[in-house]
Amino acid sequence: MFTQFKQWYTNRHDYARDWKERSGSKVIGYFCTYVPEEILYAANVLPVRILGGHEPQDVTEPHIFGMYCPFSRDVLAQGLKDRFSYLDGITIAQSCLHIRQAYTSWDLHRPTEFSYYLPMPHNVQSAHSRTFLRAELEQFKEAVEQWTGQTITDADLDRGIDIVNTNRRLLKRIFELRRQENPPLSGQEAMYLVLSSQMTDKREHNQALEKLLEQLPERELKRPTGERLMILGSENDDIPFTEMVEQVCGATFVIDDHCTGTRYFWNESVPNEDRLLEIANRYVDRVPCPTKDWPQRKRLEHIQKLIEDYDVQGVIVIQQKFCDPHELDIPAIQKVLKGKGIPTLFLEFDVTAPLGPFRIRVEAFLEMMRQEDLF
Structure with missing residues (x-):
């Protein structure tokens, strides 16, 4: 009953490569769940969460502090080892310092054709957070449109x-x-x-x-x-x-x-x-x-x-x-x-x-x- 879900998780890279081949569309990796997947689906882009591989980190030491969390170092190791070589782009929403460093180092050493840092407000309880984020989403949408070469309409967003x-x-x-x-x-x-x-x-x-x-x-x-x-x-x-x-x-x-x-x-x-x-x-x-x-x-x-x-x-x-x-x-x-x-x-x-x-x-x-x- 749960076999399909387990296979998708276990064979995530094979799935993404196959999806990319059969759809002819782009795949983007994201580092934080505050990334607005709705806009990516509106552009027919597949968002893939970048997670670690639970492996010893033997390649990250020159690129990220050893005192950063094991998860952020494991995530970066996946990029440095080209486990996500099929990605056309990477993106992150404002997150913790450690995962931001993983994103920045990945972007520097394994650059993709598209990279976007979304300034999601930390102070979401601020009276200005909604209008601020809405403006940032507008810029994100425009960047995705330029990257994919297609206009994202209201119908696409719906x-x-x-x-x-x-x-x-x-x-x-x-x-x-x-x-x-x-x-x-x-x-x-x-x-x-x-x-x-x-x-x-x-x-x-x-x-x-x-x-x-x-x-x-x-x-x-x-x-x-x-x-x-x-x-x-x-x-x-x-x-x-x-x-x-x-x-x-x-x-x-x-x-x-x-x-x-x-x-x-x-x-x-x-x-x-x-x-x-x-x-x-x-x-x-x-x-x-x-x-x-x-x-x-x-x-x-x-x-x-x-x-x-x-x-x-x-x-x-x-x-x-x-x-x-x-x-x-x-x-x-x-x-x-x-x-x-x-x-x-x-x-x-x-x-x-x-x-x-x-x-x-x-x-x-x-x-x-x-x-x-x-x-």
């Missing part, structure tokens, strides 16, 4: 918005099934759904999601749900870790708060006669990344609601090593979780670290939860 909104809507419908006492899909399977949506043509992905939705309501996992866990924090596409927690330790991730998870698709665009303002509003209003969750911390309330809606019993908080935004964000989250009496495990991630020590800590965490349930 089509792009519909493609991306449909994907968000279908993913959310599937994720809502995870509220059930016995969810019909695991956290690992849910991760494959979202990750594959970030690197395939969403029109094909939407068709696969619709077919999946027809089958899921009758499905049952072939194992007990165990402890209902939430995972949140830094970027996370660590499939082996999720598999270990669920298949070896016997718990189930029923929800997440990641840019490789729910934060990517949770809210849709609200129709507006001004299409660019519609898109701008969506990215300003989305569940914020820690780099944009200030001065008021709005994610805390969102996380609490997810815990309640999905009957979460414990939370695993992860932080990519040296990840400054999440390192500043996590103490406030832990304080809220402690106040609600939610057991919490903090793990510092490194994309190349072995699973053994994580397994020991997760098993101890789950055993603590089980002991507390006895009293």
Whole structure:
């Protein structure tokens, strides 16, 4: 049932090359989920999320600080090793310092025919953020038009918005099934759904999601749900870790708060006669990344609601090593979780670290939860 999504994720590069050949269109890699995919789909360009390969970084040291997060260094290594050689362009929206450096170094050492840095406002709570971003989106659209040699009309924008909104809507419908006492899909399977949506043509992905939705309501996992866990924090596409927690330790991730998870698709665009303002509003209003969750911390309330809606019993908080935004964000989250009496495990991630020590800590965490349930 989930084989197609797993194959898309595992064979992402083969998929992109094949799509490019059969469509005759361009492929662009993006470094941050604040990049407006709607405009790219309007231009018939395939946006592909640039993620790491979970490999030792043996080529990045001259190009990026060793104290930058392992994810940003892994991402840059993929570019330096030409794993994304099929890309016609790269783009990024204003993001954290570490991933910005990965983008800048990639652009310098593996230049593509198109490169664009989108000044997405960090202070999305500012009264000027929407008009500012709308103006930046206008310039981005014009740059894409010049690159592709085609005019992007309002009808094109409507089509792009519909493609991306449909994907968000279908993913959310599937994720809502995870509220059930016995969810019909695991956290690992849910991760494959979202990750594959970030690197395939969403029109094909939407068709696969619709077919999946027809089958899921009758499905049952072939194992007990165990402890209902939430995972949140830094970027996370660590499939082996999720598999270990669920298949070896016997718990189930029923929800997440990641840019490789729910934060990517949770809210849709609200129709507006001004299409660019519609898109701008969506990215300003989305569940914020820690780099944009200030001065008021709005994610805390969102996380609490997810815990309640999905009957979460414990939370695993992860932080990519040296990840400054999440390192500043996590103490406030832990304080809220402690106040609600939610057991919490903090793990510092490194994309190349072995699973053994994580397994020991997760098993101890789950055993603590089980002991507390006895009293």
